[in-house]
């Protein structure tokens with residue numbers, strides 16, 4: 191059985207879709223959720239699925255504590271699902287091509303530091319983009335610059351608020367992220 195761990199900082203709607211998708215799989219399972227935010231709703235969602243969850247600090251992330259915790263699990267895939275801190279180089283070096291992130295836009299557009307969640311959707315609206323979408327990519331040392339695994343576009347021509355765009359993007363994420371993970375896992 192392949193092991194997936196999830197890192198999330200907020201609501202965790204993607205995390206929950208992934209947990210549910212693999213709940214009855216004989217190929218892979220989500221074994222743990224990590225969060226840097228003690229108030230994140232993702233912790234509640236993990237508990238509802240009787241899944242272990244652990245909160246860590248930014249210091250833990252950057253001083254090797256989180257790496258040690260990951261090493262005790264030996265995951266086959268590390269999934270960043272709405273994780274908002276920069277992922278440290280020691281973990282990236284130890285798990286090459288085994289860490290993936292979802293970004294709520296069509297990278298390389300609307301990527302980089304500060305471009306997360308609502309900020310992305312506001313920028314898309316301000317620039318009067320006709321479409322946006324999702325990007326699933328490997329994580330490397332630069333924000334949002336690792337190799338692209340999957341992209342899907344959606345029209346936002348009729349959206350008038352960032353919330354409307356967010357809803358469309360979330361729908362795409364929920365539909366595709368678990369499937370893309372399943373494909374990656376089956377090849378690993």
Ligand code: GAR
Nearest residue numbers: 201202203204272292293294306307
């Ligand atoms: C998702 O839209 C994800 O793409 C985005 O945060 C949201 C988390 O939603 N991630 C980033 O912006 C990373 N740069 P969720 O907590 O409901 O899954």
